[in-house]
Amino acid sequence: MADLNRIAKRMYNIHPNSMHLVVGDDIEGTFTLDSAEFFQTDFQAEGTREGDDATYRFTTTEDNDAVIVGRQAHGDDGWQMVGKVVSVERVDS
Template structure:
């Protein structure tokens, strides 16, 4: 069995406390993650970013090598892929 993605594990272990995520383009944000769960090796979660009204979805890639980030603005019907997560820092207590 393949190991769980280490970034996904860190997000799962940190939630529901706030977490700072760094994306592959260098941007960062503090996210409040909900519904973080694994289905065997596959990870999925949803969340919101402080100061942003969009919804975010986090899933592992098909090869389990990265965690993909999708964004959906309020009132929009679809998700836009915005990058992958390269860093996770606990922001809560």
């Protein structure tokens, strides 16, 4: 069986505590995951970013090489792809 994605595993281990995520070049902040789970090696999660009313979805790519992120602003009908998670760090309380 293939290894778990390193970033997805870190996000899963920090959940449900807050984490600092960098997504691509444009999004950085404190995120809290409402749900996070693995289906064998596939990772899926959903959560929010502090100061933002949108919902974020996280999933590993088909080749398990990256964790990609979608964003849906409340009131919007669809999801917008916003990038991939570049780094994840635990937020100390």
